Every structure is written in structure tokens, then in C-alpha cells.
Amino acid sequence: xxxxxxxxxxxNPEMLPTRDGYGEGLTAAAGENNDIVALGADISSxxxxxxxxxxxxxxxxxxxxxEQNQMGIAAGMALMGKIPxxxxxxxxxxxxxxxxxxxxxxxxxxxxxxxxxxxGISVGPDGxxxxxxxxxxxxxxxxxxxxxxxxxxxxxxxxxMAAASIHGPVYIRFGREKIPVITDEGTPYKIGxxxxxxxxxxxxxxxxxxxxxxxxxxxxxxxxxGISAAxxxxxxxKPIDEASIVEAAKKTGAVVTVEEHQVMGGMGSAVxxxxxxxxxxPVKMVxxxxxxxxxxxxxILMKEYGLCSDDIxxxxxxxxxxxxxxx
Amino acid sequence: MYRGLNEFQLKEKSNExxxxxxxMLCEAGSGHSGGSLSSIDILxxxxxxxxxxDPKNPSWSERDRFILSKGHVCPALYAVLADCGYFDKKELxxxxxxxxxxxxxxxxxxxxxxxxxxxxxxxxxxxxxxxALAAKINGDKIRTYCLTGDGEMxxxxxxxxxxxxxxxxxxNLCGIVDKNELQIDGEVKDVMDIDPxxxxxxxxxxxxxxxxxxxxxxxxxxxREAAEYKGKPTMIIARTIKGKGVSFMENVCGWHGVAPNKxxxxxxxxxxxxxxxxxxxx
Numbered sequence: 001x002x003x004x005x006x007x008x009x010x011x012n013p014e015m016l017p018t019r020d021g022y023g024e025g026l027t028a029a030a031g032e033n034n035d036i037v038a039l040g041a042d043i044s045s046x047x048x049x050x051x052x053x054x055x056x057x058x059x060x061x062x063x064x065x066x067e068q069n070q071m072g073i074a075a076g077m078a079l080m081g082k083i084p085x086x087x088x089x090x091x092x093x094x095x096x097x098x099x100x101x102x103x104x105x106x107x108x109x110x111x112x113x114x115x116x117x118x119x120g121i122s123v124g125p126d127g128x129x130x131x132x133x134x135x136x137x138x139x140x141x142x143x144x145x146x147x148x149x150x151x152x153x154x155x156x157x158x159x160x161m162a163a164a165s166i167h168g169p170v171y172i173r174f175g176r177e178k179i180p181v182i183t184d185e186g187t188p189y190k191i192g193x194x195x196x197x198x199x200x201x202x203x204x205x206x207x208x209x210x211x212x213x214x215x216x217x218x219x220x221x222x223x224x225x226g227i228s229a230a231x232x233x234x235x236x237x238k239p240i241d242e243a244s245i246v247e248a249a250k251k252t253g254a255v256v257t258v259e260e261h262q263v264m265g266g267m268g269s270a271v272x273x274x275x276x277x278x279x280x281x282p283v284k285m286v287x288x289x290x291x292x293x294x295x296x297x298x299x300i301l302m303k304e305y306g307l308c309s310d311d312i313x314x315x316x317x318x319x320x321x322x323x324x325x326x327x
Numbered sequence: 328m329y330r331g332l333n334e335f336q337l338k339e340k341s342n343e344x345x346x347x348x349x350x351m352l353c354e355a356g357s358g359h360s361g362g363s364l365s366s367i368d369i370l371x372x373x374x375x376x377x378x379x380x381d382p383k384n385p386s387w388s389e390r391d392r393f394i395l396s397k398g399h400v401c402p403a404l405y406a407v408l409a410d411c412g413y414f415d416k417k418e419l420x421x422x423x424x425x426x427x428x429x430x431x432x433x434x435x436x437x438x439x440x441x442x443x444x445x446x447x448x449x450x451x452x453x454x455x456x457x458x459a460l461a462a463k464i465n466g467d468k469i470r471t472y473c474l475t476g477d478g479e480m481x482x483x484x485x486x487x488x489x490x491x492x493x494x495x496x497x498x499n500l501c502g503i504v505d506k507n508e509l510q511i512d513g514e515v516k517d518v519m520d521i522d523p524x525x526x527x528x529x530x531x532x533x534x535x536x537x538x539x540x541x542x543x544x545x546x547x548x549x550x551r552e553a554a555e556y557k558g559k560p561t562m563i564i565a566r567t568i569k570g571k572g573v574s575f576m577e578n579v580c581g582w583h584g585v586a587p588n589k590x591x592x593x594x595x596x597x598x599x600x601x602x603x604x605x606x607x608x609x
Contacts, residue, residue, distance in 0.1 A: 064491075071453070080461035099450075107444045
């Protein structure tokens with residue numbers, strides 16, 4: 001357990017987009033492994049795949065605007081021993097090519113890595129069509145798939161490199177906007193192992209992606225109110241860390257899940273699938289409530305869709321009332 | 328493995344394989360008869376006289392790759408793979424049954440010799456493009472073959488793959504369209520016309536060869552021409568007869584996804600002039 005204050009300057013954090021971490025991780029992994037190739041879909045610079053193509057032009061394959069073909073070609077290259085990274089906006093990557101991912105990649109258990117950019121509502125002005133809010137749900141239901149939602153740019157780099165080092169399909173979700181950097185090189189990262197970044201005894205806030213920072217900020221506010229909240233960075237949505245989730249629920253007796261994604265089927269649902277069967281406790285879910293997004297500045301949207309630290313504080317208060325009512 | 332069968336032997340082999348297909352479909356009680364019979368001559372020539380492959384070592388890295396994009400005609404592929412020795416012919420009669428290595432649509436992890444799982448139409452050509460591209464990057468001398476159906480050409484992804492293969496000048500890739508003119512709802516031209524198919528594929532920067540896809544000599548010649556053609560991928564547009572070889576199945580679209588019953592099997596085997604097999608059935 002690392003001291004969260006060492007890794008979280010909540011008042012004045014360094015801000016970096018997680019897509020930068022993806023570009024760095026992809027390039028670093030490719031430097032170590034010649035089998036890594038990247039397939040572009042006309043959006044190389046906004047997904048940071050151009051960092052790869054500038055360094056490894058012979059291993060970059062331009063596919064154009066054709067998500068299904070991009071996925072199929074990646075599958076073919078994986079059959080030949082390559083480790084293809086398919087990068088695209090998360091909405092189109094997961095949705096447009098879902099059947100290709102299901103039948104050709106996951107059923108065959110091919111070593112294809114999916115980099116899902118522009119995750120979450122914080123994509124902002126582009127509006128609902130480009131704000132990926134369902135991809136965790138539709139990726140995690142696929143057998144053989146691993147789903148990673150790293151919390152900041154540094155963790156995204158680690159996740160990308162870790163994805164390259166394991167066999168099988170992996171979906172990595174990252175975002176467009178700058179978000180606080182809350183981990184450092186020394187913060188433990190292991191696929192499948194949730195990381196407790198703040199201890200607490202009254203409630204466990206289980207979050208992923210950009211919402212880990214918001215959860216830490218909420219926990220700090222709660223602390224000032226005399227409520228001790230644990231914060232767990234549940235960066236691996238699948239395979240989910242059952243042991244850590246059950247342990248946190250047992251210790252605190254109340255859970256709040258937090259994600260920048262539809263609450264239906266997302267990380268929170270995955271947590272609830274564990275808790276309902278192994279350790280039922282009062283739960284509140286923070287996330288997008290069965291709505292499409294819209295245009296707007298990211299901070300305004302996060303507020304409108306109930307994804308700020310104050311929303312987490314409210315959810316914690318509600319879940320503690322439920323816990324008290326249960327006695 | 329290279330058998331180098333002559334015309335007579337290839338025709339005999341096609342007959343044998345047709346019998347095996349019908350027997351396994353009858354035993355399974357379901358499956359796709361029409362397309363299996365229209366495409367079997369292509370697979371027969373490919374596996375016996377064209378592909379570099381080793382049934383004793385299915386993962387041999389220098390093998391040519393064959394991708395069955397129209398996965399539903401896997402009975403044809405299973406018959407050929409068993410005949411080549413990838414697995415025991417007795418397995419054929421387990422088709423579509425619980426626990427079988429022969430799934431209703433191809434599963435690469437269950438069946439030796441299957442390169443990739445398929446069954447959702449329109450995806451195999453992209454996979455083949457990926458294999459051919461990787462082979463070019465690696466400097467591997469392998470060739471990649473992909474069989475699609477004509478109804479399957481209605482899938483948009485096929486045209487994305489055609490565009491990419493033409494763009495990357497993948498002359499190590501050879502596609503074959505099993506153009507039997509029928510699909511489940513009726514004639515391809517009525518359901519959704521794909522013609523003029525050859526002109527369209529040409530426009531996507533492919534070399535094209537039109538043949539009678541049930542004529543073993545034309546098939547073999549087309550594969551040789553494709554292998555020699557440089558600078559573009561080749562698509563063999565193989566005009567075939569759905570249900571070929573069994574008169575009551577030929578050109579009847581109702582036989583797309585139906586297996587013969589025992590009576591129909593008996594009569595089909597008789598037609599295929601395989602007296603020995605017919606006796607075995609009785």
C-alpha cells in the first residue's frame with residue numbers, strides 16, 4: 001500500500017490525456033517486440049498511433065475508414081504470429097466491428113489488441129455519436145476478452161505494455177481529454193489485480209478510468225465530514241478481481257461503483273455480479289444513467305451526467321443510509 | 328502434401344468426396360448440402376494439386392493458407408481434410424454432434440487443418456488479406472487462398488477487403504467465388520444482384536479469371552495462372568452448380584441448408600456411381 005498523498009496531489013495535479021499513455025505504451029512495447037504491428041484507421045494522430053508510425057513505418061498498416069476490415073486484417077496478421085494493435089474510436093471499434101471481434105477474434109482467441117480511444121462523455125463537443133459509453137459492456141461479455149480501463153496516462157502506458165505481453169484479445173479504453181495523473185512509475189500495476197489507493201472502513205468506492213481521481217477527491221471530502229472511504233482503482237474490468245472486491249465489501253459493508261460509462265453492463269455491473277453472489281451489501285452506482293451524451297465542454301458534461309466528486313459524495317451518503325437501515 | 332492427381336483421378340476423388348459429404352450430412356440430420364456440393368471440386372483440386380501443406384503437421388509455418396469464408400460449407404472442407412489425413416474419416420459421422428471435433432461451422436481449435444473459425448459471412452477475405460500482408464512483411468513465400476460464396480459478396484466487409492488487397496497489391500492472395508447463383512431466399516440476382524461481379528472486382532484492382540468451377544481441369548489451370556500473376560491479387564470467379572452431382576439437388580435453392588434423409592442419400596449415392604458405398608449403406 002502506497003501513501004496516496006505521495007501519488008495524488010488533489011489540488012494541483014499534473015494533467016495528461018490517457019491517449020498519450022497509449023501512444024507511449026504502444027511505441028515502447030513495439031521497441032521491445034518486433035512482432036507488434038499497428039493498424040490505422042485514418043485517425044492516427046488523434047489516437048496517437050502516429051507516434052508508432054513515425055518510429056516504425058514498416059510496421060504500420062493503413063486500413064482507411066473500414067473498422068470491420070481493420071479487425072479482420074488484424075486477425076489474419078495475428079494468425080501469422082504478429083501482435084496487431086487495432087486502434088480506433090471506442091464507439092466504432094467496439095460497435096461497428098463487434099461481430100468481427102466476437103467471431104473472428106474472440107472465438108478464435110487471437111492475439112489482437114484493441115485500443116479504444118475517445119472513451120467516455122468527456123470527449124465533449126463531438127457529441128453523442130463519438131462518446132463511447134457502452135463499449136465496456138459489449139466487450140466484457142465476450143469470452144476470452146480482457147478489458148482494461150486505466151486511470152491515468154501513466155497507467156495507460158503500463159496497461160498497453162501489459163496487454164502486449166499477454167496472449168489473447170485485450171480491449172484498452174482510454175480518453176481524449178487531459179485528466180489528473182494520480183499514479184507514478186512505482187504504483188503497482190498488474191492485469192486482474194485491483195489497486196486499493198486509499199484505505200477506508202465505512203464505504204468502498206470502486207472506480208475505473210477517469211473516475212478514480214474523482215473518487216479520491218470525493219473520499220477526501222468525505223474524510224472532512226468524518227466518513228472513512230476506501231478507494232479502489234478497478235482498472236481491470238475483466239478478468240475482475242473478485243477477491244479484492246469481496247474483501248473491500250466485507251471490510252466496509254457498503255459499496256459505490258463509479259464509471260464514465262452506462263451503468264447498465266459496465267464496470268459497476270461487473271462488480272455487482274460479484275457482490276450479489278459472494279457478499280451482498282448495500283450498493284449505489286454512479287455512471288451514465290441510460291442516456292446518450294451530447295455536445296458540450298467536458299467539465300459541463302461531467303456535471304450534467306452526474307460524474308463529479310460531489311455526485312460520488314451524495315451516492316456515498318445514500319449508501320451509508322441504506323447500510324444503517326440494515327443495521 | 329502434393330498428390331498431383333490427373334483428371335480422371337480428380338473426378339473420381341470429387342465423387343468420393345461428394346459421397347462423404349452426403350453421408351455426414353445425412354447422419355447429422357442438418358447442414359448445408361447445396362454449397363458443399365458446388366464447392367467440392369474447388370477444394371479437391373486445391374488440397375490435392377495446389378496447396379503446400381502437411382496433414383501430419385497442420386501448424387507447419389511454411390504451409391499455404393486456406394480460409395473458408397463461407398463457413399457453412401464446412402462439410403466439404405471436412406471431407407477433404409479427412410481424405411488428406413488430417414483426422415480419421417470416422418470423425419465425419421460425428422458432424423454437428425455434441426462433443427464432436429466437427430462443429431456446425433468451422434472451429435480452428437477443434438479441427439486440425441482449420442486455419443480460423445468462421446461462419447459469420449463476409450469476414451474471411453479480410454483475414455486472408457491480413458495473412459497475405461503479414462507474409463509480405465515477413466518475407467514468407469506462402470500463398471493464401473480464400474473461398475467466398477456469391478451471396479456472401481453482398482456483405483460490405485468483402486468490398487473493404489477487396490479494396491485493401493488491391494491497394495496493397497497482394498499477389499500472394501487468391502480468392503475464389505463459388506458463384507452458384509442461389510442463396511436461401513432465391514436467386515442471387517433477385518435477392519440482391521451482385522453482377523457484373525467480375526467487372527466490379529477488376530475495378531478494385533484485382534486480376535480476375537472466370538471458369539467453370541465444377542471442371543477440375545479449368546480449376547487447376549486457374550490456380551496456376553493466379554500463382555504466376557504478379558502485382559495484383561487474383562480472384563477466380565467460379566461458376567458452379569449448387570447441389571452439383573445429385574440431380575434432385577442441382578439448382579434447387581431449397582437444398583441450401585437441408586440434409587438428405589436416408590432415402591435421399593441412397594438415391595444420391597447411386598447417382599454418384601459409388602456402388603461399393605451404396606452396398607455398405609444397405
